[in-house]
Amino acid sequence: MGLTCAVPKGRPMKDLDAYFKALGGDADFGDSRRLTFYDAGLDMALIMSRSVDVPTFVEYGAADIGIVGKDVLLEQDRAIVELLDLRLSPCELVVAVPDTSDVHQVSDLHFNSRVATTYPHVTEEFFNSRGIQVEVIPLRGSVELAPLVGLADAIVDITETGATLRANGLRIVGSVAPSTLRLIANPVSYKVHFERIKQLTERLRALVREGVKPA
Amino acid sequence: MRDTRVQTPRGVKDILPKEASIKSALERRAADLLERWGYARVITPTFEFEDALKAGDGPILSDQLYRFVDREGATLALRSEMTIPIARLVATRYRSQEMPLRLYYVGNVFRYDEPQAGRHREFTQIGVELLGTRSVRADAEVVVLAAALFQDWGLRSFRLDLGHVAYFQGLVAGVDDAALIKNLRQALLQRDYVRYEGLVAESRLAPKRKRALQALPTLRGSLDCIEEARGLAADVPGARVALDELFELFRLAQAYGLEHAIGIDLGMIKDFDYYSGLLIEGYVPELGFTLCTGGRYDELVGRFGWDCPARGFAFGVERAMLALDRQGHNEERGADPPDLFLFTDEADAASLFYAASYLRARGVNVALDVDDKSVCTWERARAKGARRAAKLIAGEVGGETSAERAALRGSSASSVWSDLRLVLDGDDGPTLTLHDFPERRREWA
Numbered sequence: 247m248g249l250t251c252a253v254p255k256g257r258p259m260k261d262l263d264a265y266f267k268a269l270g271g272d273a274d275f276g277d278s279r280r281l282t283f284y285d286a287g288l289d290m291a292l293i294m295s296r297s298v299d300v301p302t303f304v305e306y307g308a309a310d311i312g313i314v315g316k317d318v319l320l321e322q323d324r325a326i327v328e329l330l331d332l333r334l335s336p337c338e339l340v341v342a343v344p345d346t347s348d349v350h351q352v353s354d355l356h357f358n359s360r361v362a363t364t365y366p367h368v369t370e371e372f373f374n375s376r377g378i379q380v381e382v383i384p385l386r387g388s389v390e391l392a393p394l395v396g397l398a399d400a401i402v403d404i405t406e407t408g409a410t411l412r413a414n415g416l417r418i419v420g421s422v423a424p425s426t427l428r429l430i431a432n433p434v435s436y437k438v439h440f441e442r443i444k445q446l447t448e449r450l451r452a453l454v455r456e457g458v459k460p461a
Numbered sequence: 462m463r464d465t466r467v468q469t470p471r472g473v474k475d476i477l478p479k480e481a482s483i484k485s486a487l488e489r490r491a492a493d494l495l496e497r498w499g500y501a502r503v504i505t506p507t508f509e510f511e512d513a514l515k516a517g518d519g520p521i522l523s524d525q526l527y528r529f530v531d532r533e534g535a536t537l538a539l540r541s542e543m544t545i546p547i548a549r550l551v552a553t554r555y556r557s558q559e560m561p562l563r564l565y566y567v568g569n570v571f572r573y574d575e576p577q578a579g580r581h582r583e584f585t586q587i588g589v590e591l592l593g594t595r596s597v598r599a600d601a602e603v604v605v606l607a608a609a610l611f612q613d614w615g616l617r618s619f620r621l622d623l624g625h626v627a628y629f630q631g632l633v634a635g636v637d638d639a640a641l642i643k644n645l646r647q648a649l650l651q652r653d654y655v656r657y658e659g660l661v662a663e664s665r666l667a668p669k670r671k672r673a674l675q676a677l678p679t680l681r682g683s684l685d686c687i688e689e690a691r692g693l694a695a696d697v698p699g700a701r702v703a704l705d706e707l708f709e710l711f712r713l714a715q716a717y718g719l720e721h722a723i724g725i726d727l728g729m730i731k732d733f734d735y736y737s738g739l740l741i742e743g744y745v746p747e748l749g750f751t752l753c754t755g756g757r758y759d760e761l762v763g764r765f766g767w768d769c770p771a772r773g774f775a776f777g778v779e780r781a782m783l784a785l786d787r788q789g790h791n792e793e794r795g796a797d798p799p800d801l802f803l804f805t806d807e808a809d810a811a812s813l814f815y816a817a818s819y820l821r822a823r824g825v826n827v828a829l830d831v832d833d834k835s836v837c838t839w840e841r842a843r844a845k846g847a848r849r850a851a852k853l854i855a856g857e858v859g860g861e862t863s864a865e866r867a868a869l870r871g872s873s874a875s876s877v878w879s880d881l882r883l884v885l886d887g888d889d890g891p892t893l894t895l896h897d898f899p900e901r902r903r904e905w906a
Contacts, residue, residue: 305577305578305749306578306749307578307748307749307750308749323575324577325577325578325652325750326652327652327654328651328652328653328654328655328656329654329655330654330655331655428655432749433652433749433750433751434744434746434748434749434750434751435749437620437622437681437724437726437742437744438620438744438746440681440682444679
């Protein structure tokens, strides 16, 4: 029986494409609007979902395995197995403030600083562990907007090159955590399909080690 | 704003009749089975002193306790699992009893958890504790009993994975880095194998020990993985004990005919700190979370002042229901409809109650029309869900149509019906007419 794998739509999927091809996959994700595929080459059903939903599909067992950024896993406390660091889509969760701000390091933020983020749990934990009390403002997206319009003094957001932050007049003052794509599994699927998942993990591990040429 | 008068809090729910009947049927079946195996039921309080409930926990579980303060200022908490209360009970009330002791429980537990996949804040656990012996055979009894419960509930292709606390403990024994051990444990517990492997790789452990630790997440399967582990941990005494015990357990389960249902998982770690040996996880492929967990806990009872080795398991009843549902079972386990809906239009209510009493005494399950001004019709009676309906008619015998009379005479429980007619008809009393709902006749027979 083939496995079901939840993969994130959009750019992470493009990064993954070369890996899937190297494993013998033949589905062409392209810009199709379809949300499920059967990939005969991989003998795997693929579910295309939003990145933040991948852990949900996997935790409930709707998908046996999934691929998702570590940033998403850090934010959601999910009962899943984290099997492998695919070293793809490297990026970083950072604290950023407006260029004009007199905050130059994380510890300059104080009890009435407001921090906007789509990662409220990670943010809360990050500041708590440093003994810094801030007010966390959860947003669903466009976090860069918050300091520009006076909603927040700082943001915690994911960035790859920092270009979006700079374009919005923001400056990085600290790092929260690095993130790359991870291979995850449902705990029971990992038991039931252990040999298959182990084999897949080992093949991917070899690809990570040796690298694949982009398709 | 939320209207808290009409809503239930997050993580708890009402259970309506159909679901409730499935649930109690499962609980009854389990109780019957456990009693056949010689286990006696105990019931402990829903809330206790927080200190008593925390005697066994690591920090993870004590975060999940629902706490409150009583009028004398003592801190109480709702039980979050059943093993700790039973350990307290055994340590305080069973010291002079003949051992081993076989106990079981059915009860609700409460956890202040984030509700998600298969996790509620109140749920029912059924489980056993087998106390007062260190024998591996007692461990094996508990393992095969867990399997018997899966079978008795009709769950197909279930699996029980066995692990052992001493394997990992043996591998890290003597490692002079408490923080590393703690982090490794935590990574295994969270099943974050990426972090785990990173920690092992960066550690300054001997290469041989590193190899054994690296292999842990993938030491799963059957007897072959015990053999593989023997090779990896040949120089680790604690690990050897664990592997010998698991081998013996596997052998006994095999003799019991369960070899295909038993697996080994040496990377298993539990979030209760009281486990001291065998670990058990039971599941079915259709459900993404475990149905049953358990293991050996030799020091827990001792924390209440009396040393007593023990082991047990607990099933989540709601999860078992979900698993049965996924395997397509629940439909046939729904509530039994009543045999008969009994109503009247004109006859005196006293006759109605008399008729109900008469029928119930003869084993007919009667649902009574309790509407004071009944305008019940056969059509409405059908909607009540009973297999048949009966109508009491006031006045002289012979008020019914010939067709109804025929239905009455031809009924399969005819002796009860005709007796009732005789009695009711005795002195020109009310008479009873019956109506069959043909689509339900199958069940009636």
